[in-house]
Amino acid sequence: MxxxxxxxxxxxxxxxxxxxxxxxxxxxxEESQVPSTNQFASFYQINPATVMKGxxxxxxxxxxxxxxxxxxxxxxxxxxKIMDKRKEQFYEQYIVSMVKEAEKLGITAxxxxxxxxxxxxxx
Amino acid sequence: xSLAVEINGLSKSYGKVKAVDNVxxxxxxxxxxxxxxxxxxxxxxVMHMITAQLFATSxxxxxxxxxxxxxxxxxxxxxxxxxxxxxxxxxxxxDVLDVxxxxxPNWDREFADSLVQDFKLPLKRxxxxxSRGMLSSVGIIVGLASRAPLxxxxxxxxxxxxxxxxxxxxxxxxxxxxxxxTIVLSTHLIDEVSxxxxxxxxxxxGKLILNEESDALRGRACSVAGFASQVENFLEGKTxxxxxxxxxxxxxxxxxxxxxxxxxxxxxxxxxxxxxxxxQMIIYLTNGKIDGEAAIAR
Numbered sequence: 001m002x003x004x005x006x007x008x009x010x011x012x013x014x015x016x017x018x019x020x021x022x023x024x025x026x027x028x029x030e031e032s033q034v035p036s037t038n039q040f041a042s043f044y045q046i047n048p049a050t051v052m053k054g055x056x057x058x059x060x061x062x063x064x065x066x067x068x069x070x071x072x073x074x075x076x077x078x079x080x081k082i083m084d085k086r087k088e089q090f091y092e093q094y095i096v097s098m099v100k101e102a103e104k105l106g107i108t109a110x111x112x113x114x115x116x117x118x119x120x121x122x123x
Numbered sequence: 124x125s126l127a128v129e130i131n132g133l134s135k136s137y138g139k140v141k142a143v144d145n146v147x148x149x150x151x152x153x154x155x156x157x158x159x160x161x162x163x164x165x166x167x168x169v170m171h172m173i174t175a176q177l178f179a180t181s182x183x184x185x186x187x188x189x190x191x192x193x194x195x196x197x198x199x200x201x202x203x204x205x206x207x208x209x210x211x212x213x214x215x216x217x218d219v220l221d222v223x224x225x226x227x228p229n230w231d232r233e234f235a236d237s238l239v240q241d242f243k244l245p246l247k248r249x250x251x252x253x254s255r256g257m258l259s260s261v262g263i264i265v266g267l268a269s270r271a272p273l274x275x276x277x278x279x280x281x282x283x284x285x286x287x288x289x290x291x292x293x294x295x296x297x298x299x300x301x302x303x304x305t306i307v308l309s310t311h312l313i314d315e316v317s318x319x320x321x322x323x324x325x326x327x328x329g330k331l332i333l334n335e336e337s338d339a340l341r342g343r344a345c346s347v348a349g350f351a352s353q354v355e356n357f358l359e360g361k362t363x364x365x366x367x368x369x370x371x372x373x374x375x376x377x378x379x380x381x382x383x384x385x386x387x388x389x390x391x392x393x394x395x396x397x398x399x400x401x402x403q404m405i406i407y408l409t410n411g412k413i414d415g416e417a418a419i420a421r
Contacts, residue, residue: 038297
């Protein structure tokens with residue numbers, strides 16, 4: 001896990017993404033409690049108001065919900081929801097740029113498929 | 124939202140030199156602000172006026188709703204840590220802390236003691252004999268333990284090593300979380316503190332050129348690089364804050380968000396787009412090569 005934030009993108013978005021990653025990878029199971037704003041703030045050394053903005057973004061998307069007086073929790077069924085969202089982004093973020101780079105290097109579609117299979121075996 | 128500081132059209136002139144030129148902004152209670160800018164930009168002058176150590180030439184200034192000059196009620200709520208704080212010659216570190224306790228109504232002695240241990244300060248040593256870094260630590264301890272509703276740190280870490288600075292950020296955030304208050308950090312070390320700041324004020328040549336939530340500024344600027352002719356083609360109609368030619372290639376930094384259309388066009392022109400950090404963006408805006416104020420206004 002990398003601790004430093006990227007200073008060229010809004011930090012509240014990065015906080016929201018990190019919480020989503022933790023949910024996808026099972027570090028934050030559904031119905032488990034999310035660390036408090038102040039815990040996040042001191043762990044990443046960032047302003048608590050920024051953390052709150054990131055958390056609230058996920059509350060708006062109904063990924064997290066608030067239990068009054070206790071804290072924030074991961075809602076049920078959201079892991080699949082986040083994965084669907086990420087799959088759409090995956091195409092934009094990785095596939096489009098990969099195909100472009102492949103074209104630049106003269107890699108054919110077949111060769112590219114072959115490479116993906118090879119990468120898969122390497123796992 | 125109540126305001127800790129309200130400044131309207133504030134100016135300070137020394138003869139013909141305008142150190143601070145018609146500056147207006149307000150600081151909300153309970154937020155951490157960064158007051159950024161180059162040496163001599165006017166940051167310290169502004170802070171001296173807020174803390175009633177300097178009279179403004181013109182303009183209005185209110186701190187917690189009142190004029191700060193000779194106003195004990197207001198001044199007892201302010202803690203101003205200066206870059207080069209002077210103490211009486213015979214003062215030991217312990218004396219500084221004792222006197223601070225009398226000055227600041229919210230002074231937390233236990234917290235001060237724990238900070239003395241964290242920063243490994245010798246309590247019995249005379250302040251005069253402290254190293255530069257230790258002297259800075261004294262200021263930081265006073266600033267934190269005062270828990271003043273308005274706490275201002277003006278370049279508080281001269282001579283402090285990276286470990287001690289990190290300790291400062293850590294204690295500041297932890298204590299702020301428990302006791303929210305208005306904190307102003309004036310500094311050149313933008314990349315180190317930017318994550319702590321909720322809001323950024325940038326002063327350049329006596330003028331306030333930027334007053335925004337720091338997270339809203341991240342991603343505001345980006346660089347494009349590619350063949351010089353293609354880059355020039357792409358830049359048309361955009362606010363360019365930096366240019367860097369390199370043989371037949373060029374890279375330029377643009378202020379403003381790129382639309383999906385812009386990105387597609389850049390990609391068609393074979394240009395590479397990279398994000399620019401908050402610190403780098405502020406450097407470009409204040410390096411004197413462009414009119415930063417005008418660039419932001421566009």
